[in-house]
Structures are given as C-alpha cells and as structure tokens.
Amino acid sequence: MDETDRILAALGVRTQVARVAFFSEGQARDFVRAKASDTERGGVAADELNDFLTEFFRAVGPAVGNGEWASSQSFLGYAPVLDALGTFYRDQNNPLRRLSEIRKGNSNSHVWELLAELLEAILVREAEKFGQNFGGDDERKCAFGEASYSPQAQLLLLLSDTPEDIEISPPTSQYAEDSWILEELMPRMWQWFGQHPFLKRVADEPNPLLRFAGAAFRDYSVASLLAASDLAALSRVRDYWQDPRVTPSPIFSRFCMSEVVHLSAVPIDVISMVVDSHATGFQPLAVLEIEVHDEQDNASLVECTLLENGSPVRTLTSHMRHGESLYLSRGIAQTIMDAPDVGVVVGSGAQDFVIGPEVIIRCSRLSTESTEVRVRGGVDSASEVRTDILLGSTRRVSGAGPDSLRMTVPVAAFPWQAYRILPSVDEFADADLYWAGMATRRYLKWFVRRSLLEVGGLHYPAGQMETILGKNRASAEVHEFLSEREYVYREGILLRLRLPGINGATVLSNDLQDSAYRSFLIDFIKWTRVRSLSSEAR
Numbered sequence: 245m246d247e248t249d250r251i252l253a254a255l256g257v258r259t260q261v262a263r264v265a266f267f268s269e270g271q272a273r274d275f276v277r278a279k280a281s282d283t284e285r286g287g288v289a290a291d292e293l294n295d296f297l298t299e300f301f302r303a304v305g306p307a308v309g310n311g312e313w314a315s316s317q318s319f320l321g322y323a324p325v326l327d328a329l330g331t332f333y334r335d336q337n338n339p340l341r342r343l344s345e346i347r348k349g350n351s352n353s354h355v356w357e358l359l360a361e362l363l364e365a366i367l368v369r370e371a372e373k374f375g376q377n378f379g380g381d382d383e384r385k386c387a388f389g390e391a392s393y394s395p396q397a398q399l400l401l402l403l404s405d406t407p408e409d410i411e412i413s414p415p416t417s418q419y420a421e422d423s424w425i426l427e428e429l430m431p432r433m434w435q436w437f438g439q440h441p442f443l444k445r446v447a448d449e450p451n452p453l454l455r456f457a458g459a460a461f462r463d464y465s466v467a468s469l470l471a472a473s474d475l476a477a478l479s480r481v482r483d484y485w486q487d488p489r490v491t492p493s494p495i496f497s498r499f500c501m502s503e504v505v506h507l508s509a510v511p512i513d514v515i516s517m518v519v520d521s522h523a524t525g526f527q528p529l530a531v532l533e534i535e536v537h538d539e540q541d542n543a544s545l546v547e548c549t550l551l552e553n554g555s556p557v558r559t560l561t562s563h564m565r566h567g568e569s570l571y572l573s574r575g576i577a578q579t580i581m582d583a584p585d586v587g588v589v590v591g592s593g594a595q596d597f598v599i600g601p602e603v604i605i606r607c608s609r610l611s612t613e614s615t616e617v618r619v620r621g622g623v624d625s626a627s628e629v630r631t632d633i634l635l636g637s638t639r640r641v642s643g644a645g646p647d648s649l650r651m652t653v654p655v656a657a658f659p660w661q662a663y664r665i666l667p668s669v670d671e672f673a674d675a676d677l678y679w680a681g682m683a684t685r686r687y688l689k690w691f692v693r694r695s696l697l698e699v700g701g702l703h704y705p706a707g708q709m710e711t712i713l714g715k716n717r718a719s720a721e722v723h724e725f726l727s728e729r730e731y732v733y734r735e736g737i738l739l740r741l742r743l744p745g746i747n748g749a750t751v752l753s754n755d756l757q758d759s760a761y762r763s764f765l766i767d768f769i770k771w772t773r774v775r776s777l778s779s780e781a782r
Contacts, residue, residue: 266321269313273297275323279330292340296333299343303355308460308495318458324441328365353502353557360504363464366441367395374436378428384419391415393433396472401437402465403452403481408434453484463496463521467505470514482513485520485573486593492517492574494525497532501550501558512562515548516571522550523575523598529553531602534570536583537686538717542566544586554753569611574598577620581605582682585716588631589613591638600648603627606679610653612636619663621648628652628675634660674756680765680772681754683719687726688751690718691741702741702748709739725771 252259267275277293301313301320309315319325333339342358375390392414401407412433414425442461449455456462466485469477484490497518500507507514515534522532530552537545542565549559564570569587575598581588588607591597591614601622610631619627621644630652638659646662656664690712691702713720726732732741743751750758756765 266317267323267326268317268321269301272321272326275326276330276333279327280334293333296339296343299340300329303343304359307355307359307498308458319460322441322457324366324369325362328362328369331365331369332362353498353552356498356502357504359460360464360499360502363461364395364504367398370398370440371395374433377436378432384417385424388415388417388420388424389429389432391417392429393436395468397433398437398440398442399465399468399472400477402440402442402456403469403477405450405452405480405484407437407452451484451487451490453481453487453490459491459493460495463493463499467496467499467502467507470500470510471505471507478511478513482517485517488594492520492524494521497521497525497550500560503558507560509561512546512564512568512570515546515560515562516573518548518560519572519576519579520574522579523577525578530578532579534579534581534583535682536564536570536586537689538566538585538715546570569609570607572597576600576603576605578602579604580678581607582679583607584683587611591615591617591636598643599629600627600644603629604675604678605629605631606682607631609633609635612638614638616640616642619643619645619649621645625674626650630679676769677756677762677765678754680768681751681756681761683722684765684768685751685754687718687722688741688748691739692748692752702743703735703738704741706734706737706739721772721775722768725768728771729767 249259249261273294276297277290280293305311305313305316305320308319309317313320336342371390371393374393375386375388378389378393379386392412397412400412401410404410411430414420414429442457442465443455444457453462453466456465466481469481485492498521499505500510500514500518500521519532519534522530530550533547533549533551535547535549537547544564544566546562546564547559548562550557564586569589570581570583571592572588572590573592574594576590577598577600579602581604584606585608587609588605589611590599591612594614596616596618597612597614598618598620600620602625604627607629608631610629610633612634613636615638617638617640619641626648628650632654634651634653634656641659641663649663650665651660651663652665653660688702690709691704694704709718709723712718713723723732726741729744731744732739734740744764745760746758746764750761756762
C-alpha cells in the first residue's frame with residue numbers, strides 16, 4: 245500500500261488512506277446479528293440475541309482484557325471471532341442456557357472452554373474455506389483439500405519459524421490424484437496461509453509468537469500444540485517464549501487448565517510457562533499451587549493445580565530428575581510453591597524477575613539469576629520465601645519495601661538484607677500454619693495412597709516408612725510428633741494413623757479455616773519449637 249501510494253503520488257494522482265480497525269461493541273453486535281440470521285429459520289429474536297451478547301461480552305471481556313471494550317477489542321471486535329460467535333449462536337439449541345453454565349459453581353472454567361471452542365471453530369472454518377478454494381466444483385478435491393489443511397496442519401504452520409519450508413503430509417485418499425499432491429497442494433496452501441485470521445502481517449519476523457494477531461490466538465495455538473505432545477516443536481516454542489519481546493498473558497495458563505485442551509502430564513518447561521502466564525493475571529481468587537513430591541529414587545513428581553475460590557479446577561503433572569532445579573523466567577504471582585527439597589532458579593534468561601503479590605515459596609535453594617528482582621506488593625499480606633540457601637547474581641531489588649516480601653533464610657547477602665526476617669517464636673502466623681499443614685499432608689498422602697488399594701483404615705508398612713523417612717520423602721518431625729501423641733502407632737508390620745477429630749479431606753486441602761485442624765497444627769508447631777530450644781540447650 246505504501247509503495248502504491250508513492251508511485252501514484254509521483255504520477256500526480258491524488259490518493260486517500262482508509263484505516264481498517266476492529267469493530268466497536270455496537271458494530272460487533274450488528275455483525276453477529278447478521279451472521280446468526282443467515283439461516284433457513286429466517287432470523288433471530290433481537291432481545292434474546294442482545295441478552296446473549298451482553299452475557300458473552302461480560303464473561304469473556306475480563307478474560308482477554310480488563311473488562312472494558314477497548315482492552316478486549318482486538319479479540320471481541322475481530323471479524324473472524326465474531327463470525328465464529330454468530331455461527332455458534334445459530335447452531336446452539338439454547339445458547340443462553342449454555343452461557344448460564346459460566347455463572348455456575350466456583351470456577352469460570354466454562355469461559356475458557358467456550359473461547360477454545362470458538363477458536364477451534366475458526367480453524368475448522370479455515371479448513372473448509374481452503375477446501376472449497378482448492379477443489380472448486382470437484383467435491384472429492386474439496387474434501388481432500390479440507391482434510392489436508394486441518395486445524396493440526398494450521399497449528400504446525402502457525403508455530404513454525406519457516407512455514408514456507410513445512411511439508412504437510414496429505415491425508416490418504418483413494419480419490420487423490422498425484423497432481424493434487426505433487427504440484428498443487430503446498431503452493432496453494434502456502435498462498436492461503438498468508439491470509440490466516442490468527443496472523444497479523446509482520447514481514448521477516450523469525451519468531452512465530454510475534455506474528456499472531458492477538459494473545460488469545462497465540463496462547464491457544466501453543467496450548468493446543470502441547471496437547472499434541474510434539475516434543476521437538478515444544479522445544480522450539482520454549483525458545484521463542486524466552487524472547488524478551490514476547491509478553492506473556494494470563495490466557496495461556498487458563499487454556500492449559502481447560503478441559504477442552506486436554507492437558508495432564510506435561511514437560512517441566514510447561515510448568516514454568518504456566519507460572520509466567522499466571523503471574524500476569526492478578527485474579528485474586530485464582531491461585532496456583534505447586535507441589536514437588538519425592539516420588540522415586542531418580543525422579544520427583546511436580547503437581548501444578550489451579551484453584552479458584554479454594555476449589556481445584558485442574559492439575560498438570562510433570563517429572564524432574566533428582567538434583568534438577570525448577571526454572572522460572574519472568575515472574576511469579578498468586579502462587580504457593582511447596583518444594584522443600586528442590587532448588588528454584590528465578591529470572592533465568594531475563595533482565596528482571598517480578599515476585600508478588602501473594603507468593604509463598606518453600607525450597608531448599610533459591611538462585612536469582614536476573615540482574616534485578618522487582619517486588620510487587622499485595623493488599624493485605626506479604627509474599628514469603630523460605631529457603632536454606634540464597635544465592636545468585638541479582639544486583640538490585642526494587643519495588644515494594646520489606647513489608648511486601650519476607651525472606652526466611654540463614655544468610656541474606658546484598659541486596660537482600662532488608663527482606664530477611666527471623667522466624668517468630670511466640671506467634672503463629674498463617675504462613676507458619678500453612679507450612680506445618682503441608683508437611684502433615686505430605687506424610688498423610690503415603691497412608692492415603694496405600695489405603696486406597698487395601699481396606700482397613702489408614703495404614704502403611706512400617707519398614708517402608710522407615711525407608712521413606714530416611715530418604716527425606718516425608719517429614720521425620722511430623723512422624724515423631726504423631727508417634728509421641730500416639731496418633732501413629734505400630735500394629736505388627738503396619739503403622740496405623742488416626743487423626744484426632746480431623747477429617748482427612750481437611751488435611752489434604754490444608755484448610756486453615758477448620759478450628760480443630762488449626763489447633764492440631766499449633767500443637768505441632770509448639771512441639772517443634774520446644775524441641776528445637778531443647779536441642780540448642782544441649
């Protein structure tokens with residue numbers, strides 16, 4: 245367009261410039277109404293459609309922006325999204341009932357499932373359109389083209405640094421002619437892909453994550469790629485993700501936690517990407533909980549759970565080798581990380597790392613590799629880090645003051661001195677109770693796993709528990725406390741566990757609001773502190 249304008253201006257031809265923008269909310273409503281009315285039923289009820297769109301924009305707006313139209317216009321005002329929304333409305337028997345699901349329960353996971361459906365519908369529609377363009381009046385050729393340009397093929401092209409070099413494997417078809425495959429398919433596909441609705445036009449950009457028209461399209465594509473378990477592609481995407489020009493959004497973590505994407509076991513790098521993404525969201529009732537369990541002799545199990553209003557939405561699992569650290573890139577927020585025997589490296593490959601608000605970390609070693617760490621303060625409580633060793637190359641800690649971050653660590657060198665605190669002897673803060681509860685839960689889980697397989701209450705082989713305690717795979721302090729209080733006792737070759745008026749589910753959820761559970765944890769903390777003072781006296 246610029247070149248055309250220059251040539252015409254040199255020839256003395258007057259020109260005008262037209263700007264193509266996203267739709268306003270009113271225009272978006274008109275677009276969807278026109279699309280939804282394109283049906284044999286002859287139209288839609290205006291009031292019902294307006295109610296549907298109002299509910300949809302109210303639910304989805306905060307997911308892709310801050311709730312204001314201007315912040316979500318690049319998604320909600322984007323024609324392909326509205327086209328898919330109109331088709332969705334038209335094809336649903338009761339679209340308002342479907343939207344009402346979003347308002348149910350403690351989770352807004354239905355929002356993300358709906359968004360994923362809309363984005364998948366765009367990919368399906370693109371495949372259909374390519375098939376029609378490729379085949380013309382030949383129905384067999386249309387079907388072959390549509391199957392070739394499948395959503396999976398589109399994702400492969402979208403996330404490739406050199407999509408022009410990608411060879412899409414054509415589907416097996418008894419009707420396919422050699423000329424379709426050898427001469428027509430890839431040239432036509434590449435030409436069609438150049439106008440993909442997920443893309444903005446960025447010439448010569450080698451990082452595919454910077455070519456997308458919006459974060460929702462990018463994050464859905466990456467999450468869908470992860471579901472395909474293509475480890476080679478994941479390795480490339482991880483490197484692209486580290487590009488400082490790539491700005492994470494909360495959308496990626498929520499797609500990963502969506503039932504539609506079907507993620508469960510993922511590589512450890514994905515957990516780090518989810519933490520990055522979640523840190524940009526700041527939804528006060530959405531919390532990540534990351535636990536690292538010493539599962540086998542050569543590996544640890546990592547469980548990353550999204551909680552909304554205290555209720556689990558979905559858990560992603562991964563494995564780490566013993567001695568391996570958990571790497572975080574850009575930031576962590578609204579996250580509880582319980583990794584007492586694992587090293588955590590923050591700011592890897594980044595100039596700065598942001599911690600907070602509402603972060604609790606327990607690890608054996610914290611290494612800060614970014615030049616600067618920025619502390620983001622919360623409203624009511626401070627972030628807390630408990631570690632045995634603090635090291636790294638950070639030269640500056642900025643942002644909120646010491647009241648927003650508390651470091652419980654034996655030695656805190658520059659620039660961390662102002663954030664170091666000594667553990668309180670007489671007070672019982674929620675953080676103290678939390679860590680006591682996590683240690684209790686890790687111990688209880690061994691009994692729960694065993695008792696799920698065998699009847700007879702909570703029990704575990706005594707000899708195996710000795711091995712587990714010896715390898716520090718469960719807290720020896722918890723075991724000794726429970727034994728001394730006779731909550732754990734030996735019966736033949738078994739250890740039996742009975743909780744003192746506490747429901748096992750309370751311990752597994754670490755519910756500090758339960759008064760009996762709090763009393764139990766306070767008793768345990770007092771016992772550990774008295775025991776510690778006695779050891780120092782000796």
